Amino acid sequence: MSSSKRTLIIGASENPERYANKAYHSLKNHGHPILMIGNKEGAIDGNKIVKGTPEFSDVDTITLYLNPKNQESYYNYILSLNPKRIIFNPGTENNELESLANQKGIETIQACTLVLLATGQY
Secondary structure (H helix, E strand, C coil): CCCCCCEEEECCCCCCCCHHHHHHHHHHHCCCCEEEECCCCEEECCEEEECCCCCCCCCCEEEECCCHHHHHHHHHHHHHHCCCEEEECCCCCCHHHHHHHHHCCCEEEECCHHHHHHCCCC
16 A cells, blocks of 8 residues: 555545545545544544634645535635645536646546545555
8 A cells, every 4th residue: 555645535424324434434444644624513433524624734635525516615725735636526526626726736636535545546
């Protein structure tokens, strides 16, 4: 496995049926440190889900689980974190945010985090 990648899940959920929750467990099983932002506070396995735009540093990857309309309020925040890459999971594809990220030299990928982890491409 490659080195661990500090990953921010935007759209995190305590609901085990949600893909963001499944991604949390897969990221954890693969040894990646995880930060989470959701529309309500909570926790998964004792790891906090926070609201808003907290100050995080050294974020390697942001994986999105918000539809494009709900991403708009996060544009400046996401870009300010200057991650190495942003993963647009199915249903989160957003040409506007991709373009803004690419202009800042941030890699963007339209893919499923769960598939990337399962196939060793994360």
